[in-house]
């Protein structure tokens with residue numbers, strides 16, 4: 001079965017590519033893999049840029065999607081793990097809930113998004129992984145295991161686990177009361193951006209910018225909660241009041257963008273206080289060595305969390321992302337950027353290009369060893385390990 005990820009950088013000729021509709025079908029596949037000693041890797045929406053997958057058995061959870069149940073009093077909703085992020089907004093809204101935040105797009109599956117620590121921007125806002133209060137796992141031994149807040153350390157591990165603890169079959173999301181967002185877009189020079197940096201970060205729910213290496217300008221974007229527009233849906237009054245580059249909508253309509261052009265991406269999380277100096281070092285290097293680069297550098301903020309290996313674990317964070325077109329060689333650019341990120345204690349996004357290995361992660365995450373122990377306990381035979389994960393965890 002031929003298969004490739006979103007950007008086309010990962011190609012596989014998988015022995016089996018299976019889309020089960022039930023947990024029983026999934027368990028049967030896992031039993032077969034055990035008997036044939038095959039590696040099993042799960043695909044969400046294949047939007048990661050790293051070699052997470054395998055030529056043995058690939059499992060897609062596209063057949064296991066949708067709302068299972070909700071609890072209005074607790075403010076939670078349980079979804080099948082293959083549900084795409086763009087399928088969460090409407091059912092959550094119907095019960096008065098919304099996601100606290102999401103990233104630039106909404107095409108990922110909820111299990112794939114949490115497994116790599118997918119995030120948006122906002123210094124008070126958590127990654128998607130932290131919006132989960134329970135996960136249901138099918139373990140390597142074929143057991144169904146529910147992990148929730150009664151086991152905080154296990155939940156902290158399951159929130160960002162790279163598909164290494166088991167196959168996630170359902171997740172319980174903790175929503176926030178549903179909200180409308182007002183989006184503003186404008187351009188600023190790098191100097192203007194720096195002068196307003198702290199105020200932009202702290203006086204907006206969401207703020208980010210994309211620096212364009214060609215114009216040396218920053219495309220700024222803020223999103224803030226607002227009232228429901230009076231004429232929403234009537235195509236008139238409200239829209240007339242909005243300036244160019246402004247939009248109002250339900251949060252799940254405003255938060256994601258569409259990405260038509262394909263690219264590859266590297267992203268590192270650095271301590272918040274190092275964000276600006278790190279960005280300036282990347283900018284200087286790109287202007288010096290890659291003056292023709294046409295893809296932007298993105299700058300976002302992220303609240304500290306308590307996951308074991310989530311990139312903002314234990315520290316307030318700035319994330320910096322570098323892009324290159326999918327049809328172009330990205331290795332020299334990304335390698336030069338990675339050298340700079342290393343100087344700022346950068347932690348690579350788990351789903352984006354990097355060359356870090358176990359010895360690097362041991363330095364970057366105080367509880368990396370604890371995560372490895374938990375992984376070993378859940379999957380002692382390495383059923384869910386491929387060469388990329390073995391290199392991350394330092395397993396021969």
Ligand SMILES: Cc1cc2nc3c(=O)[nH]c(=O)nc-3n(C[C@H](O)[C@H](O)[C@H](O)COP(=O)(O)OP(=O)(O)OC[C@H]3O[C@@H](n4cnc5c(N)ncnc54)[C@H](O)[C@@H]3O)c2cc1C
Pocket residue numbers: 006007041042043044045046047048049052061081082102103104105107108109110111112113114115116117118119120162163164166167168169259349351352
């Ligand atoms: C255009 C684009 C925009 C992006 N924007 C952002 C952004 O704004 N912020 C950000 O943080 N990231 C962003 N990303 C990265 C992306 O969110 C992550 O790579 C995410 O993991 C992709 O989700 P997915 O469903 O495609 O998972 P996949 O890429 O398919 O899988 C990711 C990992 O999750 C595991 N997995 C998937 N499903 C399961 C399951 N059911 N059980 C166990 N493990 C599972 C996989 O095995 C793999 O290890 C972007 C990527 C693209 C291509």
